[in-house]
């Protein structure tokens with residue numbers, strides 16, 4: 001049976017380290033880390049994530065600001081808010097919760113965020129730094145950064161000689177994951193919906209990262225015995241066994257089948273998800289250190 005990688009426990013360690021670092025910065029320089037989270041509309045899952053980010057930010061001792069805007073907010077009004085936050089010296093991190101409503105150009109909004117406050121790591125400057133190996137000065141997207149910390153717990157920081165397969169090529173997870181694994185010396189393949197014989201490719205992976213958004217797609221017999229499996233998927237499916245109309249969360253990996261074959265595996269929930277918010281806190285405190293001209297902690 002595979003070792004279950006406890007994302008909740010690792011996330012709690014990261015948050016504790018962030019809190020200590022934020023306290024130390026405040027004591028030394030008077031700078032309190034400031035994080036602004038912007039949500040547009042009423043998507044229930046987004047509301048839960050944003051509330052959770054606000055709670056964690058307070059737990060870390062941050063100055064935490066939430067801007068909850070109505071669904072019909074105009075793009076111009078959102079632009080004006082981002083410009084205000086960019087200019088606010090009390091704010092070191094700006095996060096616009098995705099997805100945005102359809103009438104707003106997500107790409108334009110992301111590129112308006114000051115790259116030095118882009119704690120999501122989605123701005124072209126941060127994407128470019130990550131892609132060219134400038135990881136020390138980039139903001140790395142939170143879910144891939146958290147996934148790498150979980151891999152490190154099992155395999156260490158240097159992945160020389162390991163093969164990794166990332167299933168999914170999104171800008172938020174698949175592509176940054178590719179760059180991070182490569183920077184850690186793994187030999188990396190990115191697979192997607194047009195990849196031929198995906199099961200066979202997955203079976204070559206010492207590290208398998210599933211980020212496709214398709215519930216339980218990756219089966220136990222797709223997994224190389226002893227592999228480290230990182231399941232980034234968070235999918236809600238019907239769970240009639242729990243009662244009428246009930247649902248439950250599952251990943252992109254068929255956990256029951258996979259845990260019989262893998263060496264280590266992240267569960268859903270309780271794996272990568274909690275790491276996403278912990279790494280947002282880490283990026284925010286790093287941003288505050290940089291703004292204060294202090295050497296930031298390494299996570």
Ligand SMILES: Nc1nc2c(c(=O)[nH]1)N[C@@H](CN(C=O)c1ccc(C(=O)N[C@@H](CCC(=O)O)C(=O)O)cc1)CN2
Pocket residue numbers: 048049095096097098099120142143234249268269270271272273274275276277
């Ligand atoms: N601007 C951003 N928007 C979105 C991001 C992001 O990184 N930046 N990621 C996702 C959502 N997300 C954070 O925003 C997120 C998703 C899941 C979790 C999490 O802790 N999941 C739990 C289960 C929670 C539940 O019960 O529903 C788990 O996996 O254990 C945290 C953050 C999209 N938008």
